Amino acid sequence: MEIAKLSAALERIHVTDENEDPLSAATDGRTSQKASNSKTATKLSSKTKLSSSTSKANRTRPALQPLALQKLAIANATKLSTNLSRVTVTTTLGQSSRISATHYHIATESALIPSVPRAWHLGMFDIGKPLGKGKFGRVYLAREKTSGFVCALKVLHKAEIQQEGFEKQVRREIEIQSHLAHPNLLSLYGHFHDSRRIFLIVEFAGQGELYKHLRKEQRFPERKAAQYIAQTASALKYLHRKHIIHRDIKPENLLVGIYGEIKMSDFGWSVHTPYARRTTLCGTLDYLPPEMLSSMGVSYSKQVDLWSLGVLMYEFLVGEAPFEDSLVMTKRKIVRGEYSIPSFVSSEAKDLIKRLLVLDPEKRIPLEEIERHPWIIKHCKKSTDSKG
Ligand code: ATP
Numbered sequence: 001m002e003i004a005k006l007s008a009a010l011e012r013i014h015v016t017d018e019n020e021d022p023l024s025a026a027t028d029g030r031t032s033q034k035a036s037n038s039k040t041a042t043k044l045s046s047k048t049k050l051s052s053s054t055s056k057a058n059r060t061r062p063a064l065q066p067l068a069l070q071k072l073a074i075a076n077a078t079k080l081s082t083n084l085s086r087v088t089v090t091t092t093l094g095q096s097s098r099i100s101a102t103h104y105h106i107a108t109e110s111a112l113i114p115s116v117p118r119a120w121h122l123g124m125f126d127i128g129k130p131l132g133k134g135k136f137g138r139v140y141l142a143r144e145k146t147s148g149f150v151c152a153l154k155v156l157h158k159a160e161i162q163q164e165g166f167e168k169q170v171r172r173e174i175e176i177q178s179h180l181a182h183p184n185l186l187s188l189y190g191h192f193h194d195s196r197r198i199f200l201i202v203e204f205a206g207q208g209e210l211y212k213h214l215r216k217e218q219r220f221p222e223r224k225a226a227q228y229i230a231q232t233a234s235a236l237k238y239l240h241r242k243h244i245i246h247r248d249i250k251p252e253n254l255l256v257g258i259y260g261e262i263k264m265s266d267f268g269w270s271v272h273t274p275y276a277r278r279t280t281l282c283g284t285l286d287y288l289p290p291e292m293l294s295s296m297g298v299s300y301s302k303q304v305d306l307w308s309l310g311v312l313m314y315e316f317l318v319g320e321a322p323f324e325d326s327l328v329m330t331k332r333k334i335v336r337g338e339y340s341i342p343s344f345v346s347s348e349a350k351d352l353i354k355r356l357l358v359l360d361p362e363k364r365i366p367l368e369e370i371e372r373h374p375w376i377i378k379h380c381k382k383s384t385d386s387k388g
């Protein structure tokens with residue numbers, strides 16, 4: 001598809017205009033992190049700054065236009081600024097039921113955002129430090145100027161998307177993510193584009209990639225792993241109820257919010273599949289379920305995410321994926337369901353892993369039962385109560 005066609009397709013999703021371009025220096029050559037770090041960047045770099053900028057937004061409330069994001073910013077700002085000191089002290093996951101409860105308020109409000117389409121443009125944002133690099137461009141910390149609302153701005157280069165033939169995937173990611181509102185799913189607040197780039201306004205995940213935390217800690221304590229699994233299962237339950245299969249669950253696609261909560265992202269491989277079973281091969285090998293590997297023609301359904309959840313749980317507790325090996329051996333082990341769980345893993349955890357990593361997709365433990373599983377109850381009963 002040509003760039004013009006991609007642009008036209010995006011217009012159909014959401015129309016907007018172009019304005020001043022504070023990002024051009026940073027994203028054009030993509031060599032100059034310094035450019036994006038100048039002036040505005042210095043304003044937004046830490047939780048403390050987030051707190052002060054949001055309380056500033058609060059003070060300017062009467063002057064604001066009734067914009068969806070601004071309304072949210074004000075609502076969130078109140079909660080964020082009043083809750084930040086509390087969150088800073090509650091660093092252990094042992095107190096996460098309190099953390100989660102706080103978080104749900106914010107998530108409820110984020111449901112307001114997609115309801116009012118808004119013509120966003122780059123000039124409306126202060127651009128902060130780069131948060132990471134994705135397939136098609138960088139992700140920046142950003143702040144909506146009028147409201148002070150802090151978010152992340154994901155920049156995708158149209159030419160690169162087109163070159164790789166990812167137009168459909170990007171559109172699907174935008175369409176799917178903009179219709180979701182759950183505390184453990186990264187919110188997409190809006191998007192806009194100019195002639196060269198697509199900008200996604202997404203929720204800022206303050207503690208970054210889960211993968212980095214896992215590499216640093218090597219493996220998670222059972223309590224932490226259980227809470228992450230419960231939150232991921234909760235997000236999956238929500239997705240599956242909407243007939244969406246994620247298909248790419250892995251630590252690299254999970255971000256961590258400011259309260260230490262899971263923020264599932266990367267919906268590039270997700271698929272909206274009302275009643276249908278799919279036959280496409282996608283995802284990452286280590287996390288691929290047997291039904292997607294054994295034969296290309298075999299159809300599969302939402303239970304693929306349960307298998308990946310089992311692989312994720314194993315990796316959280318053991319520090320490496322259960323079928324990790326050479327390419328050929330990994331495939332062979334997956335289709336045979338060959339893995340062993342080290343003895344330091346508790347018997348309750350072992351039981352849940354075994355119920356997830358079941359070759360027959362229909363026999364995998366359903367999400368509703370996961371939240372009632374003894375391992376989950378033992379470590380995080382309260383934090384799973386109020387989620388849907
Ligand atoms: P990839 O295929 O490599 O995952 P991608 O195009 O999906 O690339 P993202 O994963 O969305 O890109 O973003 C790249 C990196 O930027 C992430 O791994 C993370 O470190 C950082 N990042 C992205 N979004 C956010 C966010 N909302 N909050 C904080 N950091 C983020």
Ligand code: MG
Binds near residue numbers: 253
């Ligand atoms: Mg990613």
